[in-house]
Amino acid sequence: MHQKATQPVLFIPHGAGPCFFIDWNPPTTWNGMAEFLASVSTSLPEPPRAILMVSAHWLAPEFTVTSGQQPDLIYDYYGFPEHTYQLSYPAEGMPSLASEVVSRLKAAGIEAHEDAQRGFDHGMFIPLKLMFPEADIPVVQLSLKADMDPVSHLEAGEALAGLREDGVLIIGSGMSFHNMRGYGDARYTQPSETFNEWLVNAVHDTPAERKRALGSWTTAPHARDCHPPRAEEHLIPLMVAAGAAGADQGRTVYTENVLKTRLSGFRFG
Numbered sequence: 001m002h003q004k005a006t007q008p009v010l011f012i013p014h015g016a017g018p019c020f021f022i023d024w025n026p027p028t029t030w031n032g033m034a035e036f037l038a039s040v041s042t043s044l045p046e047p048p049r050a051i052l053m054v055s056a057h058w059l060a061p062e063f064t065v066t067s068g069q070q071p072d073l074i075y076d077y078y079g080f081p082e083h084t085y086q087l088s089y090p091a092e093g094m095p096s097l098a099s100e101v102v103s104r105l106k107a108a109g110i111e112a113h114e115d116a117q118r119g120f121d122h123g124m125f126i127p128l129k130l131m132f133p134e135a136d137i138p139v140v141q142l143s144l145k146a147d148m149d150p151v152s153h154l155e156a157g158e159a160l161a162g163l164r165e166d167g168v169l170i171i172g173s174g175m176s177f178h179n180m181r182g183y184g185d186a187r188y189t190q191p192s193e194t195f196n197e198w199l200v201n202a203v204h205d206t207p208a209e210r211k212r213a214l215g216s217w218t219t220a221p222h223a224r225d226c227h228p229p230r231a232e233e234h235l236i237p238l239m240v241a242a243g244a245a246g247a248d249q250g251r252t253v254y255t256e257n258v259l260k261t262r263l264s265g266f267r268f269g
Contacts, residue, residue, distance in 0.1 A: 004167030005045035008269035009157075011172040011241040012037065013254065014056075014127040016183075017077035018084035021129075029258065036254040036265060037130040043253075043267075049167030050094050050138045052101065052160065054241070055123030056174040056234040060113075060143040063105055063156055067098035067114035067140075074119040089125035094138035097168065101142060101160060108159035110152070123173045142240070148232055150239045151215045157243020164269070170244045172237030176264045177226045183259040191222035192261040203242070203250035203266045210250065214242055226261075238266070245269065 019030045020037075041047070057076055058064075071093050075085045098114050105112035124141050145152055157170075164170060176199055182188035198220040202213035217223055217235065227235050242250065245268030254265030 004049055004165070006269065007044065007048050007164045007167060007169040008267050009164065009170045009172075009241045009244045009248070010040065010253075011174070011176075011238045011266045012040070012127055013175050013263050013265050014123050014173045017080050017122065018087060018126055020126065021084055021087060022081055032256045033254070033258065033263070034130055037127050040131045044169065046167075048137055048169035050097050050140065050169070051128070051132075052097070052163060052168050052170045053124045053128070053139055053141045054144070054170070054172045054237040055121055055141055056144070056178075056237055057121040057123040058118075058141065058143040059146040059148075059233060061146055062111040062113055063145055064113045064115050064118070064143040065098040065101045065140055066093055066118050066120065067095045067116045068093045068118070069095060071141075072119035073125055074121045076121050087125070087129070089120065089129055089135050091120070091125075091128065091132075091135040091137065091139045094140050097138070097140045097163075100163070101140060104159050104162070105156060108155065110156055110159060127173055144233060144236050148236050150217055150236065153236050153239035154211055154215060154243040157240040157245070159243075160240075161244045161246045164244065170241060172239075172241035174234035174237040176235065176238070177261045178231065178234035179226055179228055182225070182261055186260050188225065189257070189260050189262070191225040195220055195222040195226045196255070196262040196264055200252055200255075200264060203252070205250075207245070207247055210242055214239055241266070241268065
């Protein structure tokens with residue numbers, strides 16, 4: 001029987017709405033990010049058995065996982081061309097993995113629930129259309145906890161780390177900069193670059209220092225310029241990813257200035 005390879009953990013940028021599937025001016029705005037996402041599958045040790053996706057676009061009172069066999073898509077973006085509401089990504093769910101996620105979280109003393117009705121939001125299907133375009137890998141989506149406490153999300157990741165050894169690819173899907181007022185504004189370039197430098201150093205540090213730094217990320221320089229209060233949901237998936245990394249070192253696998261702000265993506269393992 002084939003022993004599944006241990007999968008890495010990723011924190012990826014997922015862009016702006018369905019940005020990879022519409023025309024922009026300039027047309028190259030999202031090319032670098034799209035190329036990075038499209039390259040991910042070839043960097044893995046083998047195709048994952050399943051994907052556990054932690055999206056910035058689902059907040060729940062407690063950690064919750066999709067447990068339906070064939071979740072619908074949620075087109076949770078607004079004002080984009082009509083064809084972007086016809087995009088498809090027919091990946092199956094995996095109820096058995098959803099149950100295991102809940103079991104592992106509860107075993108760590110973390111409240112968790114299944115939701116058989118909830119669909120896949122665009123933080124899942126937009127990047128996965130580039131990463132795994134065949135949609136032939138089952139996906140379970142995990143919510144954030146609405147309080148967005150970084151430490152509890154790091155601890156949730158720690159509880160789920162063992163899934164990697166069974167061929168599950170854990171992906172945090174968000175943005176390392178997410179201030180809607182800042183995109184395209186040159187006044188945010190330097191603050192975003194300063195915060196990004198801090199974030200890179202935190203991710204690259206030892207696991208203990210990484211956890212300490214990310215657990216108190218709001219004290220980083222320009223943290224609240226890049227992720228305003230009560231709007232940090234695009235950074236919090238990184239905490240789950242970093243927790244699931246265990247002893248693995250973090251490294252930067254994508255970095256680029258987009259819309260005059262610095263963005264990065266990370267990999268552990």
